[in-house]
Amino acid sequence: MLPIDAAAHSSRWRRRHPVDKAVLGLGLTVLAISLPPWPGAALVLLTSLVVLLGPAGVPGRRLWRAYRVPLGFCVTGAATLLVQVGGPEGFVSLAEDGPLRAGELLLRTSAASLGVLLFAFTTPMSDLLPRLVKAGVPAPVVDVALVTYRMSFLLLDSMRRIREAQAARLGHTDRAAEWRSLAGLGATAFVRAFDRATRLQAGLAGRGYDGTLRVLVPEARVSVPFTAASCALLATLAALTLVLERALP
Amino acid sequence: MHIAEGFLPPAHAVAWGVASAPFVVHGVRSLTREVREHPESTLLLGASGAFTFVLSALKLPSVTGSCSHPTGTGLGAILFRPPIMAVLGTITLLFQALLLAHGGLTTLGANVFSMAIVGPWAGYAIYKLLRRYDVPLMVAVFFGAFLADLSTYCVTSVQLALAFPDPSSGFLGALGKFGSIFAVTQIPLAVSEGLLTVLVMRLLVQSSKGELTRLGVLLAKKRSGTGTETEAVAR
Numbered sequence: 001m002l003p004i005d006a007a008a009h010s011s012r013w014r015r016r017h018p019v020d021k022a023v024l025g026l027g028l029t030v031l032a033i034s035l036p037p038w039p040g041a042a043l044v045l046l047t048s049l050v051v052l053l054g055p056a057g058v059p060g061r062r063l064w065r066a067y068r069v070p071l072g073f074c075v076t077g078a079a080t081l082l083v084q085v086g087g088p089e090g091f092v093s094l095a096e097d098g099p100l101r102a103g104e105l106l107l108r109t110s111a112a113s114l115g116v117l118l119f120a121f122t123t124p125m126s127d128l129l130p131r132l133v134k135a136g137v138p139a140p141v142v143d144v145a146l147v148t149y150r151m152s153f154l155l156l157d158s159m160r161r162i163r164e165a166q167a168a169r170l171g172h173t174d175r176a177a178e179w180r181s182l183a184g185l186g187a188t189a190f191v192r193a194f195d196r197a198t199r200l201q202a203g204l205a206g207r208g209y210d211g212t213l214r215v216l217v218p219e220a221r222v223s224v225p226f227t228a229a230s231c232a233l234l235a236t237l238a239a240l241t242l243v244l245e246r247a248l249p
Numbered sequence: 250m251h252i253a254e255g256f257l258p259p260a261h262a263v264a265w266g267v268a269s270a271p272f273v274v275h276g277v278r279s280l281t282r283e284v285r286e287h288p289e290s291t292l293l294l295g296a297s298g299a300f301t302f303v304l305s306a307l308k309l310p311s312v313t314g315s316c317s318h319p320t321g322t323g324l325g326a327i328l329f330r331p332p333i334m335a336v337l338g339t340i341t342l343l344f345q346a347l348l349l350a351h352g353g354l355t356t357l358g359a360n361v362f363s364m365a366i367v368g369p370w371a372g373y374a375i376y377k378l379l380r381r382y383d384v385p386l387m388v389a390v391f392f393g394a395f396l397a398d399l400s401t402y403c404v405t406s407v408q409l410a411l412a413f414p415d416p417s418s419g420f421l422g423a424l425g426k427f428g429s430i431f432a433v434t435q436i437p438l439a440v441s442e443g444l445l446t447v448l449v450m451r452l453l454v455q456s457s458k459g460e461l462t463r464l465g466v467l468l469a470k471k472r473s474g475t476g477t478e479t480e481a482v483a484r
Contacts, residue, residue, distance in 0.1 A: 002348045026354065033255045033262070033355055066350045070253040077256060077409065080430060085415050085422035095416050105256070105413075112255020116354055120347045128347075140284035140291065141277055145340045147295020148302065152344070155303045183448030186324075189303050190453060194460045197296035201289050211288025 001153055004066055004120050012057040013122040017220040018131055024051070024230040025119030031237055032111035037104035039248060040241035041111040047237060048114035058121045066117055074109040078102040125149050130217045143213045151196060158192050159185060251345065251360045252405060254353025261412045266358025269339075272366045276335035283333075294329075298337045301325050302344055319442040320401050323394030324449065326369035327376050328464050338365025363404035372397025386454075387447050394446035398439040403428070 001009075008014065013021060032044040052058045082098040085091065095101070129149060132142050162185055166172065171181035201209070257265070283290050304321035325334045339361050345351040352360045376393030380386070406427040415422030453461060461467040 004348050004350065029255065029355060033257075033259050069350045070353070073251075073253040074256065076430065077253070077427075080409075080423075080426045081413060083426065084417040085425055087417035097416070101413075109253055109255040112353065112355060113253065113350065116254050116346065117350060120350070125344070125347065138277055138281050140281045141336060141340075143284070143291045144280065144294045144298060144336070145343075147292055148298030148337075148340055149344065151296055151299035152302045155299050159303060179444070179448065182445060183452060186304060186445065186449040187452035187456065190300055190328075190449070190460075191457055193296035193300040193303075194293065194457065197292040201292045204292070205289075209288065211284065211291065213291065 003062060005125055007058065007062050007121050008124040011122040012055070014124065015218065015220055016122070016226065017222045018123050018128050019222045020226045020230070021119050021122050023227050024233070025115050025122070027115070027230060027234045028118065029112045029115030031234055032108055032115055035238065035241045036245055037107040039244045040237075041107040043237050043241055045107065045111035045114060047233070048111060048118055052114065052118050052121065056118060056122050063117065063121070066121075067113065070113040071110065074106055078105045081105060127218060130215055139212065146213055146215065151193065154196065155189055155193055159189060162188055251342065251352030251364070252356040252408065254346070255355060256353070257356050257359055257408070257412050261408070262355045262358060265362050265408065269358045269361040269366060272335045273339055273361065276332040279332045280336050294333070294337070297325075297329050297333070298340050301337050302341045305341065305345070319445060320364060320368060320398050322364055322368035322401060323372035323397030323442065324446045326373040326397060327390060327393055328466060331369040331373050334369040335361070335365050338369065359408050363401050363408065367404045368397040368401035371400035387450065390450045391443040391447045395439045395443035398442045399435060402435040
């Protein structure tokens with residue numbers, strides 16, 4: 001199981017309905033990209049961090065490990081805003097408002113990422129996917145996504161074991177061996193995926209498979225107080241941003 | 250490389266979502282029709298999605314010494330065709346956004362457009378074109394995977410340049426900046442992905458003729474005698 005999904009399964013908010021967490025987490029993300037980066041995204045960033053580390057109970061180290069991935073892309077992308085191409089100062093020169101634009105972009109992206117992480121760290125995929133049918137996603141697509149999700153972990157585990165076996169057989173000693181091992185890994189993933197699908201199909205056919213995958217979904221109800229509190233928090237953040245934007249330099 | 254959460258302004262995020270929607274809807278219709286006609290396809294398509302997800306998690310040694318991840322769009326398009334890849338790619342990108350924090354939900358439309366639509370279609374188009382002119386299968390596979398990878402990153406550069414035009418030279422200057430960082434450095438990685446895909450396909454031709462025939466990459470050819478044999482064909 002991947003670290004974020006594993007954390008979601010043991011989250012304090014695991015039993016909450018995904019809609020509750022979507023309103024809060026994705027609402028924060030929407031606010032982060034819609035409000036002015038200063039002070040809007042900064043407020044969203046702070047609020048998300050407080051909710052993640054406080055009520056949601058996400059361990060700080062796990063959060064940082066997941067958070068540094070998008071941060072790497074943001075820093076690389078934002079660095080390009082520091083320079084400009086052409087103009088009177090030469091072919092490549094420092095952009096006049098580059099640091100400001102880069103800073104705003106970093107703020108917005110950091111805040112938006114935390115909003116999605118709040119949702120991801122509290123909502124297991126197995127709770128979310130079956131409910132997508134009610135949201136209008138065609139059932140066959142959800143079924144394919146469910147099989148993809150469950151088979152991904154088995155395949156990732158297989159890949160890890162094969163990689164260890166290849167390493168034990170000196171499969172990574174030089175570049176040529178590494179390429180051979182990598183190709184073997186990719187091909188084996190394909191063969192194993194199709195082999196598992198065929199065996200799964202045979203097993204389900206013996207149990208009267210009619211084309212729909214029925215899975216048990218943990219019962220949960222949308223909490224009106226939680227959703228209302230989330231909406232109130234989002235509205236407060238938006239209002240505070242508008243007030244502070246005028247008051248701050 | 251996916252565009253991270255919140256990186257695009259809201260208007261751009263919505264616009265790329267709208268641009269991707271027809272392709273994904275077309276793919277969903279194809280997939281739904283396939284599943285209704287052949288219910289057992291659900292499991293094979295799910296396995297294909299898992300394969301695509303796992304493929305994108307492989308670490309690829311780069312010619313420059315660093316390492317990256319293959320996009321898998323070229324191999325996916327050759328094996329499963331672009332309309333199906335639009336759906337499988339969207340599912341994979343959704344999983345990557347929520348399970349790995351790669352990409353994002355507000356940038357899903359933009360990432361789908363580059364990785365699940367343009368990449369597969371470009372790779373599949375060159376693969377099909379080369380096979381039509383009887384270019385050997387492995388050469389066609391190499392160029393299919395190479396172009397799928399490179400076009401994905403070129404489109405990403407265009408998306409970023411449109412969102413963040415250069416203050417002095419506008420869109421073209423920004424395209425040069427983002428292109429030099431993402432697309433040019435991607436050329437050796439695209440070569441690497443092309444080579445890896447050829448190696449994978451060679452092994453698959455040796456070990457999984459049945460699956461490749463079922464997918465239509467290889468075609469069963471009746472011989473005048475009693476047996477059958479498979480040969481690579483352009484679909």
